[in-house]
Amino acid sequence: MTSNTVPLRPVGQVVGGRGEVLEDDWHDVRAVIRLDGASFTASAVLGLEHFSHLEVVFLFDRINPAEVPAEPRPPRGNPNAAPVGVFAHRGPYRPNRLGVSRCRLLAVDGLDLHVADLDALSGSPILDVKPYLTEFAPRHPVTQPAWATELMSRYY
């Protein structure tokens, strides 16, 4: 039923920030989302500067799709944790290798979006940028298993 592929074209890329995988301490990491000047002009981000935060969809391009495990595995490979399925992870080894993150928008300079807290490596292809609106936060209280809280304890 879902066999047709969808060809997406990156709208830009991450410039600066981290160049290698480090799992924790993403708080205040600064980078630039550089939108593609061959596809867009500065009018594409008109008004975006009035938002404090962005929502960003990017590609985990360091991951080889052939290495995405089919079977459940423990979070971060922790041998003391119970295995969970590929869709119960947030990590990069996942079908379609999509990352979704909120980040702070510090400044808009033409097609350069200066951001903080974006947990994407330098060079990562950007597939979409949206303003973050408070109304899109989860409705009703959020609960999560203890392993997820433990795993995230030093992430930001």
Added chain:
Amino acid sequence: MTSNTVPLRPVGQVVGGRGEVLEDDWHDVRAVIRLDGASFTASAVLGLEHFSHLEVVFLFDRINPAEVPAEPRPPRGNPNAAPVGVFAHRGPYRPNRLGVSRCRLLAVDGLDLHVADLDALSGSPILDVKPYLTEFAPRHPVTQPAWATELMSRYY
């Protein structure tokens, strides 16, 4: 720099919920995210049931990519609002036609994820499903322009 396309393969689709575009009143709309049984087994969602909310990436497949405007336009076509660029909108007319939403996970039944509050039309291709973790909420207070708050006043 970003000319290579990325072929994504839907991991499932939305079944049920709304079948036509209605901009407001998405609260409590129920639907099923049906993951593709040709690609996955129930082990792909092992452990997901311990999360209250999901983050979902989907395709606005009703939109003709050729109709995505290049120029700024007012939110929802409101003639009294100032035009904003394509990346300052959250609507479906956008490059790559990607939607990102949080929704409540009500139940997991094999590869069927029963959800509420998902603002995606029935039949929409699903490109990724992740657990929502509280630590991925925006850091620091969120601010947004008045037009965005007004636009969202009846969304959920």
